[in-house]
Amino acid sequence: MRERLNGSLSGGPAGALRRKVGPVSSTGAREARPSRHPSRPQQAATGAPTVTIALPAAGRARGRWAVLAGFRRALAQDRARWPLWLPVAFAGGIGLYFGLPSEPPLAAALIPPPVLALAAWSVREREGVFCTLLVLLFVALGGSAALLRTAATDTVLLTEPxxxxxxxxxxxxxxxxxxxxxxxxxxxxxxxxxxxxxxxxxxxxxxxxxxxxxxxxxxxxxxxxxxxxxxxxxxxxxxxxxxxxxxxxxxxxxxxxxxxxxxxxGFSLAVAALRARIAGRLAVALPGPTGAVAAALIVGERAGLDDATQAAFRDSGLAHLLAISGLHMGLVAGTLFAGVRLALCLIPGVALRRPVKKIAACVALAGSAAYLVLAGAPVPTQRAFLMAAVVLSAVLVDREAVSLRLVALAAFTVMALRPDVLTGASFQLSFAAVVALVAAHETLRRYGGRLGGGLGGWLVRVVRYFAGVAVTSIVATLATAPFVTFHFQAIALGGILANMLAVPLTAFVTMPAGIVALLSMPLGLEGWALAAMGLGIDATLAVAARVVDWTGPAAGVYPQPVAGLAAVSLGGCWLAIWRTRLRWLGLVPMAAGGLLWLTVAPPDVLISADGQLSAVAAAGGGEGAWVVSTTRGNRFTRSVWARRWGVEDAVTVTAWDGQAEGPSGALACDDLGCTLRRNGLLLSLAASHEAALEDCAAADVLVAVVRVRTPCSRPRLLVHSPDLRRDGAHAFWLGRDGPRMESVRGRRGIRPWVPAPTQFRPPVSKE
CATH class of the missing domain: 2.40.50.140 (Nucleic acid-binding proteins)
Incomplete structure (x- = not known):
């Protein structure tokens, strides 16, 4: 026992403490160590001061690393979720590529990935460094995939009309x-x-x-x-x-x-011809908007939808029903799976001796693939098919597959095949919704989300179903809101209510009837099924119209900036991937993205690439807050400006009363153009040579729709017709810290999809 205690004192914690505070002399006093700092006086060898200094230092060290240790423990608990960040890193690399101002050399796609792969392999025993290099590797792979995709695209773009x-x-x-x-x-x-x-x-x-x-x-x-x-x-x-x-x-x-x-x-043209024939038969059987919606749901053909129908679906928050995505693919696969399984179960010999469930899964998988081809294989349908295929394959091997791993696999596959789809609204909205829904499903399942289990009668089940639809609508609406504001600058106010009513109609009436009609078309027996489908579509149209009447059209908002969207996306992924309390840190970048959105301000002046349309923000706001050069022509450009910056209910220069005074500045317009004074800066929008020459000596910003041929050095910013033809549409802000300008070409950079301008003339004179 004595030897064991002596060993513990010499080699255990006590021994360690003795080594830290210094050796003990034969008299029992602790010997003082030489000081590492000659300038400091060395303590006396009494021992007590040394002990009282060493122990608080250890406590301070423990406090300093406590937060980091807790962070690492939380990460270790979610070790199984680490691979889910690899598709996020891959998407980040694609996004970085498309954000570059110019095209990188091809070597940028070939060199970084193998270098990072070798570096990661060499430090595979050091977990932290290995994971960091692995994330960087997937960022490089994403950028390389996008660069190689661009290099392999040989599209010839017309350069002039x-x-x-x-x-x-x-x-x-x-x-x-x-x-x-x-x-x-x-x-x-x-x-x-x-x-x-x-x-x-x-x-x-x-x-x-x-x-x-x-x-x-x-x-x-x-x-x-x-x-x-x-x-x-x-x-x-x-x-x-x-x-x-x-x-x-x-x-x-x-x-x-x-x-x-x-x-x-060829196969593609044969499929296109088949889609056209089906759309034609739908239009004959269901004339008007009903047939157009049916064609959108069955073959993905939305060209026949009129503006009123699209506006009703958009303003009511039901636009996702017109895009064949996870809901439609799930209904097709589920209807085929349930129908085949029920039919086989009605045959006793088959039900007892054959794997009915797996046979139904195979039929549903084949039907889903056919629906993918028939719909034209858009990005949401590709994602939905990949997920449906994995789920049905899991049925074949007796596994459950509804998880974020499935979503990550689908996202990585789609991005690897077509990296450019990352920048589109379809991909972003589709995956934002499905990531949020699957993460919510995992959370509810983990904490006993199936409230009530199998208790209750049919009424309880109906209430639970509609509650699930409401929760699904709320989660999907919140998840897609940043992307909707970025791409469409509008938020449907009645989306949750409309989805609670329209989604069950689509799930139980419209899509099942459409599937039966599609299968009956070769026999010419689709009439009764199309009639049922038409009833479901008409009811959905009525729901959309009534919800818009109650809540009004979609509320217009300013666009989410790219940096804000990236921050919100990163925070959303952080919130969805982790399961521990660490997940709530994702609210920080999401809040930062929201704050960036609040800093967005509309421009003071907009001018089109051809100079034929311009808009000036009047002082005071309200009715007629914008003055436009004309309301004729450039209808598409005006609609884009109206949606993005609220350039609507505008008045023309000829209808303007000539002056507008307000707290934010003064605007004066005549036949020769407009002048805007704001924050101590004067902007001149000149429509003639005479106006440009006159305002050249006084304006801080001169925007001329004609060529300025005489030197003009007074303006801090000068843009004239050659700049407009070369750089596209322009936007101007008159801020407290000076004028700011953005152009289409400045935001896009010099990339293969940007045609070379027909004329590169330097500005006449700029400071």
Whole structure:
């Protein structure tokens, strides 16, 4: 016993303490150690002061590392969730690539990933460093995937408007309420020189004769490059067209001439032709908006929807019902699974001897794949199919698969195949909603979310179902709100109520009837099923209209800035992935993103790329808060400005009373332009050479829709017509710290999807 105690004192904690405070002399007193700091007086060898100093130092060390230790313990408890951050890192790399001002060299895609992979492998025994390098590796892989995707895209974008005679194969026919839109592939410009765009999209006003998919036609058209954003930071259709292979848009003159019927075949054209035939049969059986909605739900064809129907769905918060996504794919898979399983169970011999559940899962999987192809395979449908496929595969192997791992796998697969989809509203809204819903499902399941279990009668089950629909609507609305404000600048006020009524209609009436109608079409027996589907759609339209009457149209909001959206997204992922109390730290970046959103202010002046449309913010706000140069023409640009910055209920310059005084400044307009004084700065919007010359000597910011040919050094910012043609639409702010300007080209940078400007003239004179 004595030896054991001596060993403990010499090698245990007491021994460690003795080594820290110094050796003990033969007399029992502790010997003082030489001081490490010669300038400090060395303590006497009494022992007591040394002990009282050493122990508080250890306590301070423990307090200093307590928070970090708790953080590491929380991370260790959620070790199984660590891999869920890899798709987030992959998405971050893609986002960084698309945010670059210029195109990086191809070596940037080939060198960093293997270097980071080797570095991570070399430190695999050091967990913290390894995980950090692994995250950086996936960031690099995301950027590399996006760069390689761009390098592999050989879309030829038209650089200037032309009149041309075109030959091409009809790839898609969209019957819209007022016209027909044709997508032509394998385009050849008759008698033209240079490389023609491979694919163009033109609008034909002639509805008498519509070519069939696969026909080779010739037509005369006015072609223009895909339009650039109408406002700095707006939707970049040119980038979307670049990755879709669309090189030009325009309109036709006269009717297309058929050169060869069905000249080109192939699987994709055959599917497109089948989709067109189904949409046609739906339009005949269900005329009007009902048939257009049916076509959107069955084959993903939304071109036939009129503006009023789209506005009703958008303002009521039901727009997601028109996009084939997880709800629709789940209903298709679930209906097929339940129907086949029920039918097989009615056969005793099969039910007793065969794996009915797995057979039903196989049929549902095949039907879901067919629905994916029939819907045109948009991004939400791809994501939904991947998730449905994993869930049904889990049924085959007797596993449960509703988890964030499934969502992460689907997201990574979609981004790896098409990195450019990350920037689109469809991908962002789809995955934001499904991540939030699955995370909420996991949390409720973990804490006994199935309230009541199997207790209660049918009334309790009905109440529980509608409560679940309400919770689902709330979670999805909150999760998608930042992305809705970023892309659409509107929030539906009655979305929760509308979804509580419309989702059950879609789940129990519309989609099941549509599936039965689709399966009955080869036999020509779809009439009764389409009638039932029409009743469900009409009821949904009535719900949308009534909710809009009660709550009003969607509330307009200012756009979420990119940095704010990134912060909210990161915080949302943090909140969804972790399970411990560590998750609540995600509220910090989410709050920071919200604060960034509150700093967004509308511009004081907007001007279009052609200089034909301008808008000036009047002082005082309220009715007629904006003065526009004209309300004729540029309808699309005006609609974008109205949605993004509230440029609506505006008055024209000719209707303006000439002066406006207010606390924020003064605006004066005449036939030659406008002058705006705000925060001690004077901005001049000149519509003529005379006005530009006159205001050159006094304005702090001069915006001229004409070319300024004389030197002008007084303005701190000067923009004239060559700048507008080169850089696109401009926005100006007159702040307390000076004027600020943004242009479309300045926000987009020099990228492969940005056509080279036809004219690069430096500004006349700028300070």
């Amino acid at each position: 032309i009149w041309a005679d075109l030959d091409g194969v009809v790839e898609r026919v969209e019957h819209r309420p007022d016209d027909i839109r044709l997508t032509l592939a394998e385009v050849r410009i008759v008698g033209g020189r240079g490389t023609a765009p491979y694919r163009v999209r033109v609008v034909s006003r002639s509805r008498d004769v519509a070519p069939a998919i696969g026909d080779r036609v010739r037509l005369r058209a006015r072609l223009t490059p895909p339009p650039q954003p109408s406002v700095p930071g707006g939707f970049d259709f040119q980038r979307s067209a670049f990755f879709d292979g669309l090189g030009a848009v325009g309109f036709t003159v006269g009717q297309p001439v058929l050169l060869e019927a069905g000249s080109v075949g």
